[in-house]
Amino acid sequence: MTMLHTVNKSPFEKNSLESCLGHITDGSAVLLIEDGVYGALQGTVVSDAIKSAMGKVSFYALNSDVDARGINRERLIGDIELVDYSGFVKLAAEHDKVQSWL
Amino acid sequence: MSETKKLLYVNRKAPYGTIYALESLEVVLIGAAFEQDVSVAFLDDGVFQIAKNQNTDESGMKNFSPTYRALGDYDVNKIYVEKESLDARGLTIDDLLDLTYEDEDDNWAEKDSIRVISATEMADLMDQQDVIFSF
Numbered sequence: 001m002t003m004l005h006t007v008n009k010s011p012f013e014k015n016s017l018e019s020c021l022g023h024i025t026d027g028s029a030v031l032l033i034e035d036g037v038y039g040a041l042q043g044t045v046v047s048d049a050i051k052s053a054m055g056k057v058s059f060y061a062l063n064s065d066v067d068a069r070g071i072n073r074e075r076l077i078g079d080i081e082l083v084d085y086s087g088f089v090k091l092a093a094e095h096d097k098v099q100s101w102l
Numbered sequence: 103m104s105e106t107k108k109l110l111y112v113n114r115k116a117p118y119g120t121i122y123a124l125e126s127l128e129v130v131l132i133g134a135a136f137e138q139d140v141s142v143a144f145l146d147d148g149v150f151q152i153a154k155n156q157n158t159d160e161s162g163m164k165n166f167s168p169t170y171r172a173l174g175d176y177d178v179n180k181i182y183v184e185k186e187s188l189d190a191r192g193l194t195i196d197d198l199l200d201l202t203y204e205d206e207d208d209n210w211a212e213k214d215s216i217r218v219i220s221a222t223e224m225a226d227l228m229d230q231q232d233v234i235f236s237f
Contacts, residue, residue, distance in 0.1 A: 010116050010147050012191060035119035038150065043192030064160035068118055070153035070167070075192070084160075 003028045004095040007036035008102060011046040020101040021049055024057050031083070031091055032061040037069060040076045047077055054079055062088060107232040108139045113148035115237060117167070118158075123151045124166050126237035131169075134176035141231070142173070145184035145224060148237075149191060152183070152199045152216075167199065174203030179215045186221045 005024060011017040017039045020030060030053075032039050039046055040061045050059060063082040066073065073082065083091065092098050111130050115122040130142060144152060151167070158165040173181070181201055188194060201215040219227070228234060 008119070010119065010150075013116070013147050035116045035147075038116065038147070038191070041192050045190045047192070064158075065118075068156060068158040068161045068163060068165070069116070069150060070156035070197075072155065 001097065002095045004091050004098045005030045006098065006100045007032050007039065008034040008100070010035040011039040012044075016101040017046065018049065021053050024053065026056045028057045029091060029095060030057055030059050031088065032059070032065075032080075033088070034062075034065055035069075037061045037065045037071065040066065040080050041071060042075055042077050050077055050080075060087070060091065106137070106139055108230060109133065109141070109233050109235065110228060110231040111140070111142045111235045111237065112228070113142065113144045113151055113237050114146040116147040116150045117153075117156070118161075118163055122237045123148070124164075126235075127151075127166060127169055129235065129237075130173065130178060131176060134173075134178055137177075140178050141180040141182060141227065142178060143182045143184070143224060143227065145187045145221075147187075147191075149183055149187045149193060149198075152181075152201065153193070154197055154199055170199055170201060174201065174215055177203070179203035179213075181215045181217065182224065182227060183216055183218050184221055184224050185218050188218070 005020050007017045009016040059080045060083050117123040156167040202212050204210040205213050
């Protein structure tokens with residue numbers, strides 16, 4: 001069973017991302033949306049946590065939420081794939097379940 | 103009441119996930135009409151409110167970040183940003199909007215409104231105020 005995890009809270013304000021990363025299994029996917037996209041920034045106090053989970057799960061971020069927040073795409077952690085709204089739907093359809101970390 | 107008070111608006115939330123940032127900006131602009139001694143602080147996720155290059159075209163939300171540039175015209179020109187908050191988020195002052203004002207005491211020279219200060223200095227700033235509005 002594969003799971004798509006979505007995280008929509010800033011990792012600097014809530015522990016949603018941290019808790020998500022503590023509960024993911026190999027082959028799952030993590031999609032950062034809304035304020036969750038701040039977790040995709042390079043050089044922050046949480047970027048190491050994402051990098052160390054890269055080996056077992058794939059990371060995605062919603063491009064419209066990245067752009068809205070003024071995050072330069074070149075400042076994202078490499079290997080985080082940007083998706084648009086239809087990419088979000090595709091991810092949801094490709095996985096057996098979706099779990100939202102609020 | 104003609105006494106001038108020192109007012110500080112404290113912004114700690116990211117811009118789009120909640121309504122706090124937009125509400126704060128509106129209160130600051132409305133409050134500017136009362137000619138008080140106003141300072142605006144950005145710390146924690148609040149520093150993201152004044153990030154450059156915000157583009158909400160694809161998300162359908164309102165990009166209110168250009169409005170921060172109007173603060174200088176309302177004599178709101180003391181904008182404090184906490185360095186520790188920038189550092190934790192991998193940001194520098196170069197990632198922030200260019201917020202300026204024209205100094206009427208200096209032949210209307212254009213000057214920077216943003217001052218990056220430490221958490222200790224932020225604590226002192228808060229201590230000096232008569233009233234603090236928290237967002």
